[in-house]
Amino acid sequence: MKTQEEKINDSTTRVFKAVFPNTTNHYDTLFGGTAMQFMDEVAFITATRYSRQKMVTVSSDRIDFKRPIPHGTIIELIGKVTYLGTTSLKVRVDIFIEEMYSNSREKAITGEFTFVAIDENKKAVKVE
Numbered sequence: 001m002k003t004q005e006e007k008i009n010d011s012t013t014r015v016f017k018a019v020f021p022n023t024t025n026h027y028d029t030l031f032g033g034t035a036m037q038f039m040d041e042v043a044f045i046t047a048t049r050y051s052r053q054k055m056v057t058v059s060s061d062r063i064d065f066k067r068p069i070p071h072g073t074i075i076e077l078i079g080k081v082t083y084l085g086t087t088s089l090k091v092r093v094d095i096f097i098e099e100m101y102s103n104s105r106e107k108a109i110t111g112e113f114t115f116v117a118i119d120e121n122k123k124a125v126k127v128e
């Protein structure tokens with residue numbers, strides 16, 4: 001039986017993507033809405049890997065866009081469970097920018113998402 005800390009570590013989810021022009025706006029930076037979609041997906045995967053239950057998004061908390069993400073960079077999204085409630089849990093997702101041809105790396109976006117575990121009748125159930 002895993003401890004809560006082991007479950008959080010094991011469910012921490014890292015996804016890399018290359019930022020190509022099909023995801024960028026007229027400033028040549030990643031669309032904010034596209035970043036939010038990537039984050040929701042990584043948060044969902046993290047919540048599901050933590051609980052192995054059906055999870056739905058109930059809320060997205062504040063999302064801070066600290067740096068623009070230029071095309072031609074690599075981004076890493078990291079999702080980590082930060083809070084466990086009774087039927088809900090929170091996942092923080094950070095996006096880091098890496099330049100392709102140097103070791104430069106900086107945090108660009110941070111956000112938090114709340115998920116609720118549901119049963120076959122779509123009712124909230126305890127997160128295991």
Ligand SMILES: CCCCCCCCCCCCCCCC(=O)SCCNC(=O)CCNC(=O)[C@H](O)C(C)(C)COP(=O)(O)OP(=O)(O)OC[C@H]1O[C@@H](n2cnc3c(N)ncnc32)[C@H](O)[C@@H]1OP(=O)(O)O
Nearest residue numbers: 040041044056057058059085086087088114116122123124
């Ligand atoms: C063209 C290309 C397209 C590509 C595209 C790709 C998309 C790539 C993205 C993929 C991403 C996948 C993501 C899939 C997941 C969905 O998409 S889910 C769809 C969106 N979400 C929904 O439809 C959920 C709708 N809401 C509900 O069904 C109900 O509110 C729920 C979730 C069953 C909860 O029911 P309820 O009666 O409100 O429950 P209640 O007992 O009041 O609260 C339950 C818990 O939620 C908490 N809670 C309730 N409201 C809130 C709130 N506003 N804030 C924080 N906590 C709250 C409560 O505090 C409680 O927590 P605990 O104290 O038990 O821990």
